Amino acid sequence: MNLFAMKISYPIDAETEQELQALLKMCQLKDAVEYGELMHEKYWQQASAGSFIVVIYDEDQDKLVGALSAYDLLAINTYEWSLLVAPDYRQIGIEEGLIEGLKHGLMERNANGEMAVTLHNADMTKILTDNGYVYSSSEIEMRALPEAASISSIVVRPYIASDLNALAVMMEDGFGDVREETVEMADLIAAEQNSQIWIIEQADEVVGTMTTASEGQVLWITAFTVAAAYRQQGIALTLLKWVKNYATEKQFSTLLVEVETENPAALSLYQKAGFINKKQFDFFVVK
Incomplete structure (x- = not known):
């Protein structure tokens, strides 16, 4: 050969x-x-x-x-x-x-x-x-179908510049991002036609954030966190119901999200919201 x-x-x-x-x-x-x-x-x-x-x-x-x-x-x-x-x-x-x-x-x-x-x-x-490579981590790609729902307990709206302080606090608490990283992320998403930062409010208080990106008929959830003071109150599950309804309204065919296997709480949350495991990606680095 x-x-x-x-x-x-x-x-x-x-x-x-x-x-x-x-x-x-x-x-x-x-x-x-x-x-x-x-x-x-x-x-x-x-x-x-x-x-x-x-x-x-x-x-x-x-x-x-x-x-x-x-x-x-x-x-x-x-x-x-x-x-x-x-x-x-x-x-x-x-x-x-x-x-x-x-x-x-x-x-x-x-x-x-x-x-x-x-x-x-x-x-x-x-x-x-x-x-010469060693295992580093894994992510599971999870899939759900759009589903109509009536949501009244939260308000979800697009991010605006005045939300930056609240967004930076949530991103640091949820993902460990410093303020400069959040500013860079917000600028990058603002420049992307198919990406959006969402702000979640309850009783006029900012209680969470989600970012999404669209690829054809697919809507990706790319980041998602609830403010520390408002966790364990059902807001996360309600927001996932909202995004499934949003996907229905905008006529997307599929919702996708990637979740680290070392985050069982997130995996459980998405499963409760009707997401199923699609495939697993494994990451390797040089020894």
Whole structure:
């Protein structure tokens, strides 16, 4: 078998994009898993400084048999990456070749860091650990369908600049974010046409916040916290009912959220609100 490897910077050319999409389709049919998100498909045509893809071809068959996408999501020269290998070519060294290409690409870019992301899978866990990576954490993607509901106990409205102090306190208490991080988040979301910060009020008091982002027919819950003084009062569950009703009104087909496996309280809350586990992502870092 004659193999050929190369690195391609974002944006991906049309021919390579077609080959990558064929690889995705082949693997999705075999594994019954959607790999587009994991392989950063929606970003392939973006001119993202530093982001790149490693590809390996079987020259005898003139066929793309493996790919690794390394994407600098936050533009800080730190890369989140995932790999995918054609079913008939797995565990014969293609994965190791892709990781070797990754290392070269990171060295060329003087990368500040990297993190491997994979669907929960024993074979990939072994490949990563054999290549010098250690498990870091996991997130479960949870799904719910929109559902109409009548909500009267809370008021949910878009964030405005005068909410910054209350938002900063809630983000620090809920996520450990310092004020500067909250300001940066608010500015980034304000610049995103499909993202929104929501403020939750009860009896004219700010009691919580949620951020959402839309992708086509999907509405993502990207952050969610209730002010410390108002927890354990049913506000969180009421807010999830509100967002399911909002999704109905705006004609979204699905609600998605990612929850860390080390946060059982959040997992339980979403389950009570009718969310079900869809898939688990595992994160690995260099030893």
